[in-house]
Amino acid sequence: xxxxxxxxxxxxxxxxxxxxxxxxxxxxxxxxxxxxxxxxxxxxxxxxxxxxxxxxxxxxxxxxxxxxxxxxxxxxxxxxxxxxxxxxxxxxxxxxxxxxxxxxxxxxxxxxxxxxxxxxxxxxxxxxxxxxxxxxxxxxxxxxxxxxxxxxxxxxxxxxxxxxxxxxxxxxxxxxxxxxxxxxxxxxxxxxxxxxxxxxxxxxxxxxxxxxxxxxxxxxxxxxxxxxxxxxxxxxxxxxxxxxxxxxxxxxxxxxxxxxxxxxxxxxxxxxxxxxxxxxxxxxxxxxxxxxxxxxxxxxxxxxxxxxxxxxxxxxxxxxxxxxxxxxxxxxxxxxxxxxxxxxxxxxxxxxxxxxxxxxxxxxxxxxxxxxxxxxxxxxxxxxxxxxxxxxxxxxxxxxxxxxxxxxxxxx
Numbered sequence: 001x002x003x004x005x006x007x008x009x010x011x012x013x014x015x016x017x018x019x020x021x022x023x024x025x026x027x028x029x030x031x032x033x034x035x036x037x038x039x040x041x042x043x044x045x046x047x048x049x050x051x052x053x054x055x056x057x058x059x060x061x062x063x064x065x066x067x068x069x070x071x072x073x074x075x076x077x078x079x080x081x082x083x084x085x086x087x088x089x090x091x092x093x094x095x096x097x098x099x100x101x102x103x104x105x106x107x108x109x110x111x112x113x114x115x116x117x118x119x120x121x122x123x124x125x126x127x128x129x130x131x132x133x134x135x136x137x138x139x140x141x142x143x144x145x146x147x148x149x150x151x152x153x154x155x156x157x158x159x160x161x162x163x164x165x166x167x168x169x170x171x172x173x174x175x176x177x178x179x180x181x182x183x184x185x186x187x188x189x190x191x192x193x194x195x196x197x198x199x200x201x202x203x204x205x206x207x208x209x210x211x212x213x214x215x216x217x218x219x220x221x222x223x224x225x226x227x228x229x230x231x232x233x234x235x236x237x238x239x240x241x242x243x244x245x246x247x248x249x250x251x252x253x254x255x256x257x258x259x260x261x262x263x264x265x266x267x268x269x270x271x272x273x274x275x276x277x278x279x280x281x282x283x284x285x286x287x288x289x290x291x292x293x294x295x296x297x298x299x300x301x302x303x304x305x306x307x308x309x310x311x312x313x314x315x316x317x318x319x320x321x322x323x324x325x326x327x328x329x330x331x332x333x334x335x336x337x338x339x340x341x342x343x344x345x346x347x348x349x350x351x352x353x354x355x356x357x358x359x360x361x362x363x364x365x366x367x368x369x370x371x372x373x374x375x376x377x378x379x380x381x382x383x384x385x386x387x388x389x390x391x392x393x394x395x396x397x398x399x400x401x402x403x404x405x406x407x408x409x410x411x412x
Contacts, residue, residue, distance in 0.1 A: 038192030046116035049184045052194045054277045054291050058183075058284035059115045061291075066317050067108030070094060070343045071325070072378075080371065080381040084338055088132055089329035093340055097122070097135035106135060110175050111317060113140045115284070118182040122173040123157070124328050132329050135173060143172070173328050175320055187283035194276040201273070285313040310344065318342045343378050364390050 038044055049055045073090035074081040084090055097106045110120025117140035125134040144156045146166075153169045177183065184191065233255060274293060281288040287305035288296070325340040359376075362368045371385035 038189050040189070040192045040196050042192040042195045044184065044188040044192050044195070046182070046184055048195065049116070049191050052191060052198065052280070054194065054280040054293075055184070055191060055284075057291050058280060058286045059112055061286060062115060062284065062313065062317065063108045063111040065314055066111045066321065067104045067106075069318070071103070071107075071321065071340055072343065073329075073338060073340055076337050076339070081375060082380060087334075087338065089325065089338070089340070092132060092135055092329060093325050098125075101135075101137070106137060107321065109137055110173070111321075113137075114175050114177040114182070116182055116184055117141075118177050118180055118185065119143075119145075120173075120175040121155070123167065124171045124173060126171070138172070145174075170328055173324050175324050178316070183283045187280065190276060190279040190283060194273075194280060197273050197276060287313075318344075341378075345377065364392050366390060 050059065071093045073084040073087055073093060075084040093103055096102050106122060110122060113120035119140060121138040121140065121143045122135045123138055124132050125136060127133040138157060142158045144158075146154050146156060148154065153174075155167045155169070155172045155174075156164050157167055157172075158164050179186075274295060277291055277293040278288050281291050281293065287309055289305050290309055322340045322342070326335055326338075329340075330338055359368075359373045363370060363373060366388040369386050369388055370391075371381040374381060374385065
């Protein structure tokens with residue numbers, strides 16, 4: 001038996017630990033050490049899952065896009081918004097989180113941690129009057145979440161010397177995956193099958209699964225003479241296969257050469273691999289075309305899939321980041337007027353013409369004002385931009401008319 005401390009939901013203000021003995025064959029032991037057993041017999045870990053190309057591309061796609069999008073702190077001023085560049089939170093979300101890490105790199109790392117481990121954590125370092133000064137990434141395995149009697153969360157962080165210290169929820173930037181479980185954990189069966197198929201395809205085209213050719217002979221090749229004949233045939237075959245000679249393949253003693261063909265079951269193997277790519281795309285919420293599974297992609301639906309990637313996959317992650325920033329970088333009073341927002345214009349540039357057409361029609365029908373359009377494009381308000389007026393119609397003099405009547409009389 002193996003004794004391992006299992007932590008349960010805390011029901012007091014102190015850290016409660018429950019000792020529970022687990023057998024080494026218990027699946028909970030594998031999960032404690034990060035290995036997830038599957039029905040296929042393949043052990044899935046965050047590191048081994050990344051070796052599956054579809055998983056690697058999905059994790060990279062989400063994490064790097066979240067990291068590359070600018071995040072700024074805005075202040076609500078009389079119905080308009082302006083960048084709060086004077087606040088410390090703007091620097092931590094938009095520029096650098098410490099001397100060696102940019103804000104973009106921290107978002108990439110913590111989003112990757114959430115995708116692979118279920119959550120990403122960073123400690124807030126405060127100075128002066130409780131002002132946030134730096135953010136330091138915490139390894140997922142070193143943080144455990146707990147709850148007080150009133151439901152308030154706090155965290156137990158274990159350092160390199162195996163010392164534990166509690167931290168308030170306001171001192172830990174917490175970015176969770178959906179349901180606090182990583183897609184790798186929830187989709188371990190599909191990822192395990194993909195890993196099994198990857199291993200099989202290596203064996204299929206290597207030397208272990210299918211011979212490149214079969215040489216048969218109806219005669220009995222026994223004794224020393226038979227061994228010499230087999231050696232000569234092998235030498236001739238290897239020389240012919242390597243292309244070192246232009247002579248045809250000649251096998252003596254009535255030997256026949258057969259090259260095995262791929263069966264229909266093996267031919268279906270490729271379809272199995274494509275289906276696992278689609279399964280992994282479902283796990284991470286990424287359109288299959290963005291994992292380079294293009295069997296059903298067209299010019300029209302590929303563009304729609306890119307738009308759905310922003311709306312259905314990235315949006316929830318951006319919302320989690322905005323909430324996490326507001327929780328640890330803003331006080332309760334500041335949260336009434338200040339808010340974090342990602343600038344997603346870069347991802348929408350491909351549809352810039354469509355956005356311009358929609359905005360133009362909405363302004364023309366007096367549904368929104370020019371300043372509301374500018375706010376949607378993260379631009380400051382302009383004077384006179386709050387009027388609901390159609391810019392394509394005029395109520396003044398006709399175009400080209402002279403506004404000076406005295407000049408008109410002199411011209412007459």
